[in-house]
Amino acid sequence: MTALFFVPVYDLAIEALPGKGLRISEDIFLCTDNSFKQRIFSKDLVQPIGTLEYDNLFECPVFYQISEVFVENSNRYDLLHDFLLRCQSFLTALWEHKDNAADLQMGFVQYPYTVQSPFIQSAPSIDNRFMITSNLTTASNFNCRGKRVKTKFSREELEGVISFYKDSILIPPAEKKSIGVNDAKTRQSRAHLFIQIARSQHDLALKISQYCTVLECLFTTDSKELSHKVAERAALLIASTSEEGIKIYYEVKEIYSVRSSVFHGSSISIKKRGELERIAVAADNIVRRAYKCIIMSPELDKYYRTEKAEDLDKFFLGLLFQKTQAIDTVTT
Numbered sequence: 001m002t003a004l005f006f007v008p009v010y011d012l013a014i015e016a017l018p019g020k021g022l023r024i025s026e027d028i029f030l031c032t033d034n035s036f037k038q039r040i041f042s043k044d045l046v047q048p049i050g051t052l053e054y055d056n057l058f059e060c061p062v063f064y065q066i067s068e069v070f071v072e073n074s075n076r077y078d079l080l081h082d083f084l085l086r087c088q089s090f091l092t093a094l095w096e097h098k099d100n101a102a103d104l105q106m107g108f109v110q111y112p113y114t115v116q117s118p119f120i121q122s123a124p125s126i127d128n129r130f131m132i133t134s135n136l137t138t139a140s141n142f143n144c145r146g147k148r149v150k151t152k153f154s155r156e157e158l159e160g161v162i163s164f165y166k167d168s169i170l171i172p173p174a175e176k177k178s179i180g181v182n183d184a185k186t187r188q189s190r191a192h193l194f195i196q197i198a199r200s201q202h203d204l205a206l207k208i209s210q211y212c213t214v215l216e217c218l219f220t221t222d223s224k225e226l227s228h229k230v231a232e233r234a235a236l237l238i239a240s241t242s243e244e245g246i247k248i249y250y251e252v253k254e255i256y257s258v259r260s261s262v263f264h265g266s267s268i269s270i271k272k273r274g275e276l277e278r279i280a281v282a283a284d285n286i287v288r289r290a291y292k293c294i295i296m297s298p299e300l301d302k303y304y305r306t307e308k309a310e311d312l313d314k315f316f317l318g319l320l321f322q323k324t325q326a327i328d329t330v331t332t
Contacts, residue, residue: 003069004040005083007107008053008060009091011141012100013150014158017061022158024090028065028083030158034058040066048132049108063087063104066113080109080135091141092192093165094158095199096292099284100151103141109133144284145277146202187312188304191217191291198287204276205262211283212259215252218290218304221313227256236319238289251282 014032021031031037037058046054069079084107091102110132142148191214198210212230219233220226231252239245258279261268268276294300303312 001069001112003067003079003109003111004113005063005065005067005080005107005109006041006057007063007084007087007104008056009063009087010060010103010105011148011150012061012091012094012102013152014061015155017155021064022155022162024063024162025086027067028063028086028090030061030063030090032061037062040064045108045110045132049106049134053106053108063090069111076109076111076131076133077135080107080133083107083109084135090161090165092196093161094153095141095195096165096288096295097153097157097161098151099144099288100153101141101143101148102151103148105140106134106136141199142202142207144207144281146204146207146280148202186305187217188294195287195291204280205258205268208255208276208280208283209259209262211280211287212255214287215255215290218294219316221310227253230256232320233316234286234290236316236323238286238293248286251279251286254279255283255286 009030014030017030017032019033019036021029021033021036024030041054041057043054063083065083084104087104087107091104094100094102112131140148143151194210194214194217198207198214201207201210215230215234216226219230219237231249234252235245235248239248254275258268258272258276261272294304300315303315
């Protein structure tokens with residue numbers, strides 16, 4: 001039967017997307033046009049989903065999907081959960097573009113849903129006996145300052161994200177799904193999991209600590225000299241100049257000093273508390289740049305989708321001597 005999946009997006013400010021909206025994947029759209037929404041979201045929805053949830057559909061951008069699915073009691077939650085994960089995957093892609101707090105809350109699937117065509121030529125004819133199922137994805141997202149504020153994205157930015165991440169949005173890889181640490185079989189998938197945990201934290205000390213764990217997923221192979229190794233490898237991977245590399249190195253060291261206090265049960269000093277927002281912004285930026293560098297570099301795939309620690313160690317050792325040689329060449 002035909003089903004309508006939909007979920008409002010909070011704290012995302014985007015320019016008008018007229019008509020059916022912007023195609024995010026093969027069958028998911030992002031819509032802001034209230035006239036169009038009125039044609040697909042009948043007022044018959046008010047009773048099953050509630051007035052507040054219904055009103056939010058017209059106050060926020062909305063992800064929606066109209067598709068033919070086999071729906072029964074045993075799979076109706078799974079179908080909705082998959083839709084929400086795909087929408088959340090796109091919001092993660094937005095974070096990979098720039099920091100934001102865009103978030104999903106309650107999503108719904110309505111079935112049966114009758115339309116004349118996938119392009120909604122006219123208002124739907126709704127059976128009064130239609131079924132509604134609701135579900136949530138994860139905890140709320142906060143920006144790197146621990147705030148929930150709207151972040152603006154232009155249509156060009158949205159289209160750029162869609163173009164680059166098209167394949168992973170259409171069929172989210174395992175690391176994009178809601179899995180546990182033991183199920184995350186690659187460095188990239190574990191890093192992705194801890195990125196989501198970090199983004200859900202409004203407490204800056206905890207957020208910084210989780211970003212630290214992301215960096216360890218990306219850069220460590222053992223527990224020796226963790227802060228030095230992570231700081232050095234982050235600088236080697238993303239810095240374009242020696243000056244920037246030194247800056248990143250000391251920023252990571254500072255990130256670790258916060259994590260050390262938090263994970264060892266100590267309180268953050270009054271002086272350090274005043275620095276937490278600056279450190280959190282730096283941590284968010286370093287993590288984003290490192291993670292994006294890795295997923296944008298096919299040559300790094302073999303190091304991050306395998307569990308061969310020695311390969312990653314050899315890669316960074318080679319990168320260290322390569323950059324050292326480049327510095328020696330410039331200075332001689």
